[in-house]
Amino acid sequence: MRAYDPVAVGETRRIYGDRPDLQLCDSAPAAVEGADALAIVTEWQEFRSPDFDTIARALAHPVIFDGRNLYDPQMMKRLGFTYYAIGRGDSLGRPI
Numbered sequence: 001m002r003a004y005d006p007v008a009v010g011e012t013r014r015i016y017g018d019r020p021d022l023q024l025c026d027s028a029p030a031a032v033e034g035a036d037a038l039a040i041v042t043e044w045q046e047f048r049s050p051d052f053d054t055i056a057r058a059l060a061h062p063v064i065f066d067g068r069n070l071y072d073p074q075m076m077k078r079l080g081f082t083y084y085a086i087g088r089g090d091s092l093g094r095p096i
């Protein structure tokens with residue numbers, strides 16, 4: 001798993017140290033490159049209006065799990081993402 005948090009990455013490195021199952025990245029683009037999906041679990045400003053074209057090209061599959069409900073489900077559908085807004089349902093309006 002790869003993870004990125006612009007604020008907590010230093011503390012996360014301190015707590016978890018070097019682990020083979022966790023790669024802490026220095027940027028959001030590095031974290032999504034080749035990933036199967038993107039999971040958003042924090043709502044820092046830099047995540048509020050990302051370059052979705054870049055994200056779509058970087059991901060192995062255009063899937064986003066949004067735990068902070070940052071994006072409009074219909075917009076994400078139009079952009080070609082399978083989008084799960086946790087607590088709101090998927091991009092088709094189905095509860096998850």
